[in-house]
Amino acid sequence: MDTTVNGEFAPRNTYLDTASHGLLPARAVAAVREAATDIAEGRVDMVAWLDAVRQAREAFGRLVGLPPERVATGAAVASHVSLVAHTVPPGAEVLCAQQEFSSVVTPFAQRGARLRAVPLEALADEVRAGTALVAVSAAQSLDGRRADLPAIREAAARHGARTLVDTTQATGWLRLAAGDFDFTVCAGYKWLLCPRGVSFLTVPADGGGLTALNAGWVAGEEPWHSTYGPVERLASSARRFDEGPAFLSWVAGARSLALLAGLDAARIEAHDLALARRFRRGLDRIGRPAVPGDSAVVSVPGLGDAVPRLKAAGVRTAARGGLLRAAFHLYNTERDVDRALDVLGDVLAHEVRRPGGG
Known part of the structure; x- marks a missing residue:
């Protein structure tokens, strides 16, 4: 990425954990420090701060291809999903992927919807006449696998089902049009480089039947x-x-989103995917292939226990469901990929040398 972007970030480790939390750019850090100082010193300016919400809404709209009039703001994905869940009658079928992120499906369960979970790759084929809504993440939190959104959208339209897509693990690196779906939700603290407490809901032009609860x-x-x-x-x-x-x-968040909205989204996507593919090739070389797919999130079966040792060596990843999960974003480089592979290779070699090792 260009030098302006590089100057915004200063990780002191090999940070490959954007799927858990993105890094704040320098401009966002400066903005929150200034606002916190203003609060401490009695220069509260709620008018300006409310305008920051407007700026963030507009920037997010540019990222997902919608006018700001179709973007709502909040603090968490589950709250947005709850609004959609209230439009689904108790007992109606909500189709979802197996091991879907809990915030996407729990509000429907709490409202009494009948959740039917199927393999992610079968989701489009499983839409049927009795399906009221399909709820799915564009990229799965557990392992980074991408949903076949065009096929899901087409199947839902054919059977009269509505769609809810969680783009939390996608928007910021994967280009997609929010207007292709009835509703989308997106937490901003991952790929959008915002603090927690920034989240978005997109709705149809007529509001989609939601009640402002x-x-x-x-x-x-x-x-x-x-x-x-x-x-x-x-x-x-x-x-x-x-x-x-x-x-x-x-x-x-307004500063972070302005940064992203001013960059070439295609270039970010290409950059992130190139690093993830490099990591996948390296994993193949050391005999530990990743979960198949083409995503900026790469997960490796059976290596979740290696995460603490990677952290001790200055490489930040995550463990999810027994998988080692690494994520690559605009502030990462090929050096980060190679460093992670080197450390992981050392960890695996130590396991082999250890008494009783394979």
Whole structure:
């Protein structure tokens, strides 16, 4: 990536764990420090901070190809999914992938929907006339596998089912159009390089039948005139589904999203995938192939126990379901990939030399 981007990040380790949490760019760190100092010194400016939410909404819309009027903001994916879950009648079928991330499916279970989990690769084929909604992550949190979104979208349309896509592990490295689906949700603290507390929901132009269950003053058509008593007029846009913002998160998030929206999305995708493919080839050479796929998230069966030893050597990855999970983003380089492979090779060699090793 270009030198401007490189100057925004300063990891002190080999950081390959964006799938758990992305790194904050320098501009976001500066923004949150300034805002926190303003709070400490009595220069609170809620008008400016609320405007940061607007800026973030607009930048996210540019990233996913939607106008800001179709983007709602909140703090967590589960809260957004809960709004969608309230549109599904109890007992109706919600089709999902096996081992789907819990925030995508639990709100439906809590509402009494009938969840039917099938293998990810079979999802499109399993849509049927009785399916009310298909809920799936664009890229799986567990192992990075990508859903066949065009096939799922086509199957859902053919059977009259709606679609909900969680793009948390995709938006920021994988180009996709949110408007292709009825609803999308996306937490910003991973590939969008925001703090926790920044999350987005996209809805159809007519709101998709959602009820603004979490509406407070920020959801009013005129927020500063909606601060007492029931809000008389909710926003005519998706902003009616907004939750009250955690301002420090959004002040930083607006800067991060502006950075990403100003970059070439195709270039980021190509960069991230090239590094992931390099890592996959290296894993093949050492005899520990990854879960098949073409994703910026790479998971390796049977190596979850190696994560602490990698961390001790300055390489940050994650363990999920017994898998070692590595993720590659715009601040990573080929040197990071090679460093991780070298350390992993040393770890495996030590296992072989250990008494009783294979």
